[in-house]
Amino acid sequence: MELINLRQITKTYQMGDIAVPVLKGISLTIQQGELVALTGSSGSGKSTLMNILGCLDHPTAGEYWLEGQEISGISADERALLRNRKLGFVFQSFNLLARTSAIENVAMPLAYNAENLSERETRSRAAEMLARVGLADRLDHHPSQLSGGQQQRVAIARALINRPPVLFADEPTGNLDSRTSEEVLQMFERLNSEDGITIIMVTHDPKVAGHAGRKISLADGLIQGEAAASGSDRQGDAP
Numbered sequence: 001m002e003l004i005n006l007r008q009i010t011k012t013y014q015m016g017d018i019a020v021p022v023l024k025g026i027s028l029t030i031q032q033g034e035l036v037a038l039t040g041s042s043g044s045g046k047s048t049l050m051n052i053l054g055c056l057d058h059p060t061a062g063e064y065w066l067e068g069q070e071i072s073g074i075s076a077d078e079r080a081l082l083r084n085r086k087l088g089f090v091f092q093s094f095n096l097l098a099r100t101s102a103i104e105n106v107a108m109p110l111a112y113n114a115e116n117l118s119e120r121e122t123r124s125r126a127a128e129m130l131a132r133v134g135l136a137d138r139l140d141h142h143p144s145q146l147s148g149g150q151q152q153r154v155a156i157a158r159a160l161i162n163r164p165p166v167l168f169a170d171e172p173t174g175n176l177d178s179r180t181s182e183e184v185l186q187m188f189e190r191l192n193s194e195d196g197i198t199i200i201m202v203t204h205d206p207k208v209a210g211h212a213g214r215k216i217s218l219a220d221g222l223i224q225g226e227a228a229a230s231g232s233d234r235q236g237d238a239p
Contacts, residue, residue: 171204
C-alpha cells in the first residue's frame with residue numbers, strides 16, 4: 001500500500017535578495033512497511049527532504065501525498081497535529097528531558113493527542129513501549145543513569161508511543177559507538193519486519209544505509225539513484 005507520494009517537490013530558501021534552491025524536483029513513492037535510507041553528502045538536500053517528509057517544513061512547490069491526503073499546503077498548526085498523530089521522530093541527540101524518568105519521557109506525547117487516556121493507561125502504554133525496546137527494567141531511570149544506546153531506545157519508544165504509521169530517524173547512530181549503533185539498527189530492522197513500521201532514515205554513513213531495504217541517494221537537490229540492500233550487505237555491516 002502506498003504511504004507517501006512526492007510529485008516534483010521543490011524547496012527554495014530566500015537569503016535576502018538571493019534565492020537558494022535546495023530541492024529541485026523530487027518525485028518519490030514509499031510503500032507502507034518499507035525501511036528506507038536517504039543518503040548523500042552534506043548539502044545534497046537529504047535533511048531538507050526529511051523535514052518536508054516529516055512535516056517540519058513545507059515545500060515551495062509540488063505535491064506531498066500522505067496516506068492518500070495531499071498535505072503540501074496545510075497550515076503550520078495542521079502540520080503539528082499531523083506530526084503528533086501520524087509521525088514519529090528519532091534524532092541524533094536523543095532530546096530527552098534530563099530530570100524526567102524514562103517512562104515519563106516516553107509518555108509525554110500522549111498528553112497532546114486526542115485519546116484522553118487515564119494516568120494508569122498512559123503509564124501502561126509507555127511501559128509497554130519501553131519493554132518493546134528492551135528497557136522494561138529501566139522505567140524509572142533518568143537519562144543520566146542510562147547509556148547512550150539506552151537513551152536512544154527511550155527516544156525510539158517515545159517516537160512510537162502514538163503508534164504512528166511512519167518513523168523518521170535523522171542520523172540515529174551519530175552519537176553512538178559502533179557496537180551500540182549496530183544494536184539500534186538491528187532494532188529498527190525488527191520494528192520494520194515484525195511490526196510493519198515504515199522507517200525512513202537520513203544518514204551519510206554507508207554502513208547505516210546498508211541496514212535499509214532501499215537506499216535513495218541525493219545529490220544537488222535531486223535523486224541521483226536508488227539501490228536495494230541485499231542480505232549480504234547487512235551481514236557485511238556487522239562489527
